[in-house]
Amino acid sequence: MDTIDALHKSPAKLAVPMDALAFSFDRKVGDMTITPLTDGYLDPDFKFLRDIPDENVQLLLKLGHRDGPPRASVNAYAVRAGERIFLIDTGSGNTMGPTCGRLFESLEAAGIAPADVEAIMLTHVHPDHSNGLIDLATNTRLFPNAEILLHEKELAHWFDDDEMAAADERAQHRYFEMGRRQLTPYVEAGRVRTFNEGEILPGILAVPCHGHTPGHTAYQIGTGPGAILVWGDTVHVQEVQLPFPDVTVIFDWNPVDAATSRRRIIEKVVAEGLTVAGAHLHFPGFGNIARNGPGYALVQQPELLKM
Numbered sequence: 001m002d003t004i005d006a007l008h009k010s011p012a013k014l015a016v017p018m019d020a021l022a023f024s025f026d027r028k029v030g031d032m033t034i035t036p037l038t039d040g041y042l043d044p045d046f047k048f049l050r051d052i053p054d055e056n057v058q059l060l061l062k063l064g065h066r067d068g069p070p071r072a073s074v075n076a077y078a079v080r081a082g083e084r085i086f087l088i089d090t091g092s093g094n095t096m097g098p099t100c101g102r103l104f105e106s107l108e109a110a111g112i113a114p115a116d117v118e119a120i121m122l123t124h125v126h127p128d129h130s131n132g133l134i135d136l137a138t139n140t141r142l143f144p145n146a147e148i149l150l151h152e153k154e155l156a157h158w159f160d161d162d163e164m165a166a167a168d169e170r171a172q173h174r175y176f177e178m179g180r181r182q183l184t185p186y187v188e189a190g191r192v193r194t195f196n197e198g199e200i201l202p203g204i205l206a207v208p209c210h211g212h213t214p215g216h217t218a219y220q221i222g223t224g225p226g227a228i229l230v231w232g233d234t235v236h237v238q239e240v241q242l243p244f245p246d247v248t249v250i251f252d253w254n255p256v257d258a259a260t261s262r263r264r265i266i267e268k269v270v271a272e273g274l275t276v277a278g279a280h281l282h283f284p285g286f287g288n289i290a291r292n293g294p295g296y297a298l299v300q301q302p303e304l305l306k307m
């Protein structure tokens, strides 16, 4: 006992440093570091997937050793470039039940203060991506120094009264009203910037992939092999939509365009040897993609130990 106590008191004497087994999910691209941030997970009903019979979904999940409803991680990503800190998506705030809402704990664990975030790139305005923008009790910005970047069609869509009137009641409330509420404090502060495509921050490219929403956008960190494409909701359920990319979800604004964009983005990833970072791939959401028959498969990458 004495010896162990002494070792704890002088950790320098330990053969193995105490932090040797600390895991890092960080990825480097050039001089940028990408940190995955979990907000939690969702277990949506089978019916959330379209264009495939329930029993086929069940079979695919069983093949993926998942006995139950599909599970979707909810991931955001931080990008550190020198002293600059950017976020891609903000999680769900406290709006999506007890399995979500952990983004701010993840930020703290990563050593990132919300006030230090300079820009937030939104893949799209849906509750699991943008409801972490404000404090709903006070309608104030949780990222007081951040500029919000999103596709011009995305901002226009959610603030379009005709589009809102044409939507069903659930979408009106959960998407339109909440999206406006989350964004308005940033709009009023002059802290929203829209784009079409191309380089929106140094070394970061916007890659529009519309369909899931009108302005759904992936963000490419760096260029060439080793670059990371943060692809948002290109895939919701990896066990199903990678082997069968034409499967859509009930939340797709335009399911045909969503499926077309999915195939185009996946083919880009395969052709260019990119690493993907998926908002709903199992945490930390990184991998490569390989063609597999008429569909695709995720190729896991080794995680890194902090040594």
Ligand SMILES: [Zn+2]
Pocket (backbone or CB within 6 Å): 126, 128, 129, 233, 279, 280
């Ligand atoms: Zn989503």
